[in-house]
């Protein structure tokens with residue numbers, strides 16, 4: 001069996017993101033694939049462990065040695081401490097996948113002594129398989145390496161390759177941090193509804209369902225946000241009255257431009273450390 005059909009993986013950190021990856025890989029095994037998985041994590045979910053064993057995955061083999069893919073899903077600040085002991089999983093054929101925010105390919109390659117590194121940035125909806133993950137592969141990665149990594153990231157949602165690592169800062173600012181902007185939109189919409197007379201609970205329900213429903217519609221129809229916005233905006237109507245305010249010179253566009261720029265700059269600054 002090849003690494004694509006039955007990979008051997010070592011996963012360092014199985015919290016929210018690492019756990020979501022494992023749940024996806026588990027499904028691949030249910031569908032007939034193979035998996036040998038070593039989990040380095042102090043609090044690995046026992047339910048997930050039982051499920052892995054019940055589908056026939058090989059979990060925590062006694063002498064794992066070098067693996068096909070070594071995955072880092074710990075917090076970035078934990079990397080320096082875990083890297084030395086993770087070296088035992090690295091051999092000639094090992095690809096390294098990191099989803100740690102702000103840890104550069106160069107640092108990962110240096111600490112682990114391997115150039116076949118892929119750095120990825122998922123986002124929060126990955127926890128339910130509805131995220132978007134952008135990744136960049138080091139030059140030493142082959143096309144087959146990229147294909148394998150895309151396959152392993154797919155449980156988190158859609159996957160987007162990037163041509164250059166410097167773009168990770170803007171990705172962090174847009175899709176990485178972006179769910180928070182959308183949650184804020186729901187919050188301030190609810191507040192505005194309250195100020196116009198709705199009770200707090202109804203206001204929050206209407207605002208959250210509106211944000212969720214609009215997102216789902218965009219995803220399910222495949223229509224662009226511009227098309228959908230035009231569809232809901234009749235000339236001289238209520239939506240247009242609101243959009244005139246949001247689209248004004250100091251409206252949502254320039255505000256988000258500044259917000260994304262601040263997040264990207266913060267990502268660049270954090271990356272320097």
Ligand SMILES: NC(=O)c1ccc[n+]([C@@H]2O[C@H](COP(=O)([O-])OP(=O)(O)OC[C@H]3O[C@@H](n4cnc5c(N)ncnc54)[C@H](OP(=O)(O)O)[C@@H]3O)[C@@H](O)[C@H]2O)c1
Pocket residue numbers: 012013014015016017018040041042043073074075076078081082099100101121122123124176
């Ligand atoms: N969550 C997001 O939306 C998001 C988005 C983009 C990127 N990321 C990146 O994804 C990575 C994981 O984030 P997360 O949200 O999944 O964090 P998380 O839920 O805190 O998961 C990290 C896991 O690593 C474990 N851990 C800590 N020290 C360890 C060690 N020395 N060896 C092995 N495991 C260790 C933690 O255990 P304890 O809890 O016991 O410490 C925890 O279970 C981060 O690097 C983050 O930058 C996350």
